[in-house]
Amino acid sequence: MVSTRAGAPAGSVQTAPRPPAAPRPAAHWLETAEDEGSGQIVLAFDDNRIASQLFGHYGQNLALIERRLEIVAEQRGNHVTLEGPREACEQARHVLETLYARLKKGGELLPGDVEGVLREAAAQGLLFEFDAATKKQSFDEIQLRRRPVRARTAAQDAYIRALKRQTLVFGVGPAGTGKTWLAVAYAVHLLERRVVDRLILSRPAVEAGERLGFLPGDMKEKVDPYLRPIYDALHDLMDRAFVERAMTSGEIEIAPLAFMRGRTLANACVILDEAQNTTSMQMKMFLTRLGENSHMIITGDPSQIDLPPGQTSGLAEAVGLLGDVEGVEVCHFNAADVVRHELVGRIVAAYDSKDAAARAAAPAGNGAPRR
Template structure:
């Protein structure tokens, strides 16, 4: 029976490629007519045909390519790669795994950590409107911010506009204490935190004073046309249907929008439908509008965050049955 042994730099490198999960090796064997054995720093592939051996070798080759670029291979990435190879999509997968994905800002270079994040960044650079939908910790807002700062530095946009609906406290801004800046700051703090990772404090102050970076509540977007801008709407699950339509129709010439949100964290009254939930069906299939859905496998925070999200997903699934 034909066989091939592939060697890697270390046992750890090999185990990282299949996430150190026996079930992923079993997935290879159930998808392709092969027998796969992993030991130390090598993997041996046995099959009746060279074609099947090559298919499994392609899986490991692509995963290694991604790992060498800084991707943290997740179970979902492994499964996506196996399915893609089985469906003859090696070329498409290679273009996703390969090629530069480093986002350069003034303070640091940012590299996507998962295949899902890399696909999301590609969508942002290729489409005028992108929706990033998924749980906390997947980098959906942070990566959008990185893309915005990068495009501003490169002169591809003239302004960055960052917005959020201010509904988390269940109060209107007018009833909150303090002046306007003090009222809105708690809602916009996560956006400032991300900016501080990418630009110096003095740069942020200077750009904000000149109106090149603008951070404002969603209510302040009404009646405007946002041209030559990179516009990010965060926490979009807390928009109403009317607010979502209002925001999307602000898009002006030379601009792009990224709308992010988590549909499990809706804070608006139950009597109102989430604009983010509704827009998935309204805009589906329109050219230059892309929807990217993250799941727990894309979480890049503490490892327990991923497990917490998965536990809640299971719980919600059980209670709906």
């Protein structure tokens, strides 16, 4: 890719190739007469097909960058002119160059990737990727055979780093923050590299007050609806045929929490999802299943508890008891980390405000109402 910037004399243009491994070239900036501190950067991309992917269908990716950074991004062919405050234009340049580099390496541009790189730059205060002078680098990622899975927020970055260094990790926060998806991605990473022999993925089946014994069908038919999010994550991260073979052979096991009792889970990566719906005894039972050469990941949202009134959530208790224990790390997410549709983050924040007001006005209880 070539970066072309307006020079000091009006109307002149300086163009220089940007070596892939070299430091960033000096920024040649043209300040507009109308607004001191504003100006423009022109980017030219050398592959029209990849540039089209970068800009998005009907320019939707450029439109998102415009909204987030409050600049104007005007596209003509494989060129983009960025106009606005200097810092915002430099940040837009970073986002476009980072995503273009990923596409040139054969990567995919998935929904949320533009938002992820925008958040990455904002959270770390970076206007460019790894720089030898600053010793800073971009968000961490998990390497999988199908594709790398990259953090999109600072909280996700901290979560991935915790997964790589700790034996037991709690991911606590609202829906849509990537807690379960990243946990499954890391488990798949361990299985693909034969660090562990199997994956064990579990959830407590208590949603909406239903109990397994009262549901129709055999055991698989009873538990499948509760475990569907885990199936979806596996099929997104691995070849579907491999997932089915691994489940048949026992390399991947998906089961309700009740099936964990009496077992020692060695040489495995074990994930407990929706852990806010465990009781104190269930959580203790699950934690003590940990065997040699195993990793355990526990995820949940304390604001979505389905336990009977007055019953303590095992997740909340475990986080309070084990947060300072060696080998354990607790990672917290909030509404700002929601990586679904941008409206979801605002919806979660609105409900969080309502729940906070309700807790302030009422005696301490089991948690906020299910929403």
